[in-house]
Amino acid sequence: MWIYDKKLQYPVVVRDTNPRLAKYLMEQYGGADGELAAALRYQNQRYTIPEKVIGLLTDISTEEFGHLEMIATMIYKLTKDATPEQLKAAGLGEHFVAHGHALFYNNAAGVPFTAAYIQAKGDPIADLYEDIAAEEKARATYQWLIDISDDPYINDSLRFLRERENVHSMRFREAVEMLKEDQVKKTFF
Amino acid sequence: MSEEQRKLLMELQIADFNVIEWDLYMHTHPDDMEGCQKLNEKTTYAKKLRKHYERLYGPLTILTPRSCDDASCTPWPWQV
Numbered sequence: 001m002w003i004y005d006k007k008l009q010y011p012v013v014v015r016d017t018n019p020r021l022a023k024y025l026m027e028q029y030g031g032a033d034g035e036l037a038a039a040l041r042y043q044n045q046r047y048t049i050p051e052k053v054i055g056l057l058t059d060i061s062t063e064e065f066g067h068l069e070m071i072a073t074m075i076y077k078l079t080k081d082a083t084p085e086q087l088k089a090a091g092l093g094e095h096f097v098a099h100g101h102a103l104f105y106n107n108a109a110g111v112p113f114t115a116a117y118i119q120a121k122g123d124p125i126a127d128l129y130e131d132i133a134a135e136e137k138a139r140a141t142y143q144w145l146i147d148i149s150d151d152p153y154i155n156d157s158l159r160f161l162r163e164r165e166n167v168h169s170m171r172f173r174e175a176v177e178m179l180k181e182d183q184v185k186k187t188f189f
Numbered sequence: 190m191s192e193e194q195r196k197l198l199m200e201l202q203i204a205d206f207n208v209i210e211w212d213l214y215m216h217t218h219p220d221d222m223e224g225c226q227k228l229n230e231k232t233t234y235a236k237k238l239r240k241h242y243e244r245l246y247g248p249l250t251i252l253t254p255r256s257c258d259d260a261s262c263t264p265w266p267w268q269v
Contacts (some may be wrong), residue, residue: 007198008266009206056216063209073267121263167213174217 002062009066009158013153014077019090021149022078023108027147028161029071030105030113033137039064041118041134045127050182053124053175057131060168068163074154075103124179134170139165190269194246198269201242204235 028034042061046054079087080101087096094110096114121127142162146155190198211228218224243253246263 003250003252005205006263006266007202008269009209011269012266016220030212031206053216056213059209059212069266076267083231162206167210171213178217 002065003085008070009063009075010070010157010164012070012073012157014074015153016062016078016151017081017086018151019082019087019168021151021154022075023092024145024148025075025078025108025154026106027070027141028073028138029103029107029171031107032117033134034062034107034113035068035071035140036105036113037069037117037136038134038138039068040115041120041133044118045120045131047128048122050124050179052178053128054173056171060171062134067164070157070161072103074104074157075165078138078154092095096113106123125176128172128176128179132169132176134141135165140171190264194263195269197238197242197245201235201238204231204238207231208235 003186007144029034039061042057046057048063049057073176082092082101084093084096087093095104095106098104102137106112119130121130131179139162142165146158146162149155149158206235208228208231211224215228215233217223232255239249243249249263
């Protein structure tokens with residue numbers, strides 16, 4: 001069960017309308033290495049992961065939903081006052097026709113989210129290696145977003161999110177080591 | 190949102206962040222007693238600060254009782 005906490009994990013400040021930047025940010029909303037993919041992936045892997053990693057997957061998955069809300073806030077605020085003309089010029093004409101000013105789980109190229117982006121193998125090492133890779137890919141995406149964006153307020157929030165990917169990756173690596181130690185112990189029995 | 194509320198919200202965001210960070214750390218360092226103590230300190234402080242914020246600006250979760258005659262209501266995060 002989850003309880004909603006009515007605040008963002010880290011502040012999101014948006015001063016200007018910028019649908020082009022919003023379009024780029026959709027990569028982290030409904031993209032293959034985005035926050036939705038991350039949250040759903042860890043959430044679903046929890047059931048078959050060894051006991052000592054369940055808490056980690058639960059808490060990181062929960063945090064990813066918070067990141068999804070931060071990205072949604074950025075996209076919403078960057079586009080809410082944009083005219084159809086501005087959206088069209090930013091490459092969001094097709095998005096506007098299908099969704100108006102609503103958000104949708106698309107990537108930056110407008111491709112809708114699919115569960116095929118994520119995996120659950122039922123093998124702890126395979127799953128955790130996928131999770132580490134996911135964090136590293138998300139970190140790289142945040143870096144490219146920061147490089148392409150000239151909005152200092154958005155970049156501040158993106159830098160926070162980039163650092164979180166680093167921390168999650170580190171924790172997942174430590175979890176792999178914990179499981180490997182257990183495996184080694186077992187072979188000596 | 191007033192400047193005072195924004196400031197207190199930021200303090201709460203920092204306090205809650207400390208809890209999240211120490212909690213994740215403890216998942217992979219279960220034997221770190223100092224870390225466990227740190228986590229408990231951070232949790233106690235965050236809980237206290239949350240109570241203070243909610244008393245001033247309204248509930249953040251459904252677990253906090255709301256006053257029925259008062260419009261005090263903290264805004265949705267994307268409306269801040």
